[in-house]
Amino acid sequence: MRNRKKTINDFKMAIAARSVNESFCRAAVGAFAALCDPTVEELSDLKTAVSEAVTNCIVHGYREKPGRIYIDAALLEGNVLRVKIRDKGCGIEDVSRAMEPLFTTAGGERSGLGFTVMESFTDSLKVRSAPGKGTVVTLTKKITGKCDG
């Protein structure tokens, strides 16, 4: 159903998987979303979800080693923003387990809440992953503002 929605506007970017770029990634998606005049709340929700996914690429996907993150954002008809965040890192063995609240393989200062936060701050979350190949996270969020087509 989601795929049948017409794309009205879109952008793609590829960026080095470095932690310094986390703020750039969420700001870039935020600036694209801002074209739709979202509420402050909608914008922070989206930026938080993007920040979670991008951080996961860096921390888990590439284990803080060099790599690239691919972001594909689209505004679909019906004021729906769809953001895909992809890495070509280690992938996830058991996706449903990884998505459980508080589950983390990192320990230390990670809380295991990234997927839970993505889920609660967006309208849909889809995770596709293959060990050794990488991970794609697809988020969608409906924006209540008016978008220029």
Next chain:
Amino acid sequence: MTITQENGSMTARLTGEIDHHTAAYLRHAIDASFVRIRPDRLILDFSGVTFMDSSGVGLALGRYRQTRAAGGTLVLTGLSDRDRRMMQLSGMQNKEGIEFR
């Protein structure tokens, strides 16, 4: 971030954006002062924070473990409603030795 101390309390006033990148610096700065001051109470003041993701939750949980190990209390204050909700997804509000203000 600014760090102050008073009557056995240490307060870290966090500012700007907290993500995985900035949390590393904040953690080091807070921990360096913590071992020097040895406070009974560590107060993390989030009122100057403009953005936070789950790295902020990890930062608080890490400081909680540290204050607990030293027999002290962690106080979280100045959180926006959404950031407080994010913190509480971890269940930390039900733990001994942690206060939300």
